[in-house]
Amino acid sequence: MKRLFCIIALINTLFAVETVKAQETQQERRTPRLERGERTQESTSSLPELTVRAQDMNERLTQEIGNARWMRVIYREVDLSKEQNAPLYYPVRPINGTSNLFSTIFQVFSENRIDVYEYLGDYEDFSDAHKVTFNKEFLDKYYIFYEEIEGRGGEPSLVINESDIPSSEVRSYYVKEAWYFDQNNSVFDIKILAICPILYSAGDLGEERRPMFWLPYENIRPYIRNNYIMTSNTNNAKTFTIDDYFRRRMYEGEIVKTENLMNRSLVEYCPTPDSLKKEQVRIENQLVAFEQALYLQPDTAAVSDDKDKKEVKRSARASRVSSTKQSKATKTKAPKAEKSSPVRSIRGRR
Numbered sequence: 607m608k609r610l611f612c613i614i615a616l617i618n619t620l621f622a623v624e625t626v627k628a629q630e631t632q633q634e635r636r637t638p639r640l641e642r643g644e645r646t647q648e649s650t651s652s653l654p655e656l657t658v659r660a661q662d663m664n665e666r667l668t669q670e671i672g673n674a675r676w677m678r679v680i681y682r683e684v685d686l687s688k689e690q691n692a693p694l695y696y697p698v699r700p701i702n703g704t705s706n707l708f709s710t711i712f713q714v715f716s717e718n719r720i721d722v723y724e725y726l727g728d729y730e731d732f733s734d735a736h737k738v739t740f741n742k743e744f745l746d747k748y749y750i751f752y753e754e755i756e757g758r759g760g761e762p763s764l765v766i767n768e769s770d771i772p773s774s775e776v777r778s779y780y781v782k783e784a785w786y787f788d789q790n791n792s793v794f795d796i797k798i799l800a801i802c803p804i805l806y807s808a809g810d811l812g813e814e815r816r817p818m819f820w821l822p823y824e825n826i827r828p829y830i831r832n833n834y835i836m837t838s839n840t841n842n843a844k845t846f847t848i849d850d851y852f853r854r855r856m857y858e859g860e861i862v863k864t865e866n867l868m869n870r871s872l873v874e875y876c877p878t879p880d881s882l883k884k885e886q887v888r889i890e891n892q893l894v895a896f897e898q899a900l901y902l903q904p905d906t907a908a909v910s911d912d913k914d915k916k917e918v919k920r921s922a923r924a925s926r927v928s929s930t931k932q933s934k935a936t937k938t939k940a941p942k943a944e945k946s947s948p949v950r951s952i953r954g955r956r
Contacts, residue, residue: 668824669797674786678893679799681871682859684779690858693835693851698774707830707848708776708803709768711821714829716740716766722819725802728869730782730820732800738819740764748772748805748818778804780817781852781859785893787900794897798823798852823852861886 671677686695694707705713714720724736738744742764745752751770757763780802787794800823805816830848837846837856851857863871876882 669795671784671786671788671797673788673790674784675789676896677784677786679865680783680785680861680889680893681863682781682783683804683862684781684857684859686777686779688858689839690856693837693846694779694848694857695777700768704835704844705833706773707779708773709771710829710833710848711803711826712771712773714826716764719829720821720825722821722825725817725819730800732820732822748816749807772805775806776803776818777806778815780804780862781857782820787896794900796855801826861889864889 684691684694686692697704697706700709711720715722718740722738723730723732724738726736742752742754745764745766750766750772753765754762755765782799782801784797784799785794786797800820802820803818805818807814807816827849833848834844835846835848835851836842836844837851846854846856861872872882872885876885
């Protein structure tokens with residue numbers, strides 16, 4: 607009887623063990639393990655997800671230009687080989703948690719956190735019809751090396767090493783600005799609308815310039831607000847972020863186009879380099895002249911008259927002081943009378 611009881615207990619134990627193994631197997635099937643490529647992507651992602659507070663901050667920093675009574679849209683080409691624009695280019699490879707602008711853009715774009723749009727040349731269309739997808743076609747178009755690994759659900763996963771990101775080949779940007787005046791708030795300011803990285807690659811006919819895509823600045827700003835950069839060779843303290851660099855317009859770029867009725871760039875109606883330079887200077891002077899015309903300037907004639915009067919008073923005061931000093935210097939004491947010989951009294955002689 608005791609032997610029969612032990613056999614029944616052993617059978618129940620084996621049945622319970624098999625039930626637990628079956629449940630674990632089903633749980634593993636429901637939650638499959640991550641593949642190597644996916645683990646690599648998650649481990650290399652150093653940018654945090656946007657919080658509600660960060661999104662709210664981005665909305666509050668967005669400049670509203672819908673009420674602008676005057677606005678002019680300017681396109682500039684920012685050459686990163688110039689020292690003024692070098693903070694957007696260096697470091698070429700991420701060092702100690704610091705990366706340049708294109709490395710940040712590429713990482714966020716590869717993780718599908720931002721939307722970028724096709725570069726059409728003559729105009730920009732920020733609609734879903736021209737949205738660029740991060741896939742093999744995009745990487746093959748710009749000759750970016752990648753490794754294709756089977757990921758979750760049998761779908762391929764793209765893995766790209768940091769050394770294969772073409773951050774060193776992006777040597778300039780198109781920057782779209784809006785110079786505007788909001789009459790309701792009496793504000794004259796400049797808003798960065800979008801940026802476009804330009805990739806330089808070797809082609810059959812030499813080096814080619816290939817604009818990659820348009821990126822609305824409001825999409826990338828939350829990710830570069832905390833990306834500190836060094837802006838000077840003499841001061842190595844990283845006190846500015848990339849967002850500060852754009853909002854303060856610390857970059858230097860030449861005008862290549864303005865929005866106009868015929869949608870023409872400067873090169874189309876300025877055939878020579880001299881005429882192009884003159885047109886750029888003329889547009890810059892127009893922007894400065896408009897800003898100066900908004901505010902009351904002091905009367906130069908009155909200022910000059912006041913200066914002349916003050917100068918006359920100052921010269922008269924100086925002449926009086928000098929004449930007083932001179933009169934004091936020339937004023938001398940009267941000479942003392944010479945001693946005469948003693949005179950004998952006549953009364954004594956008698």
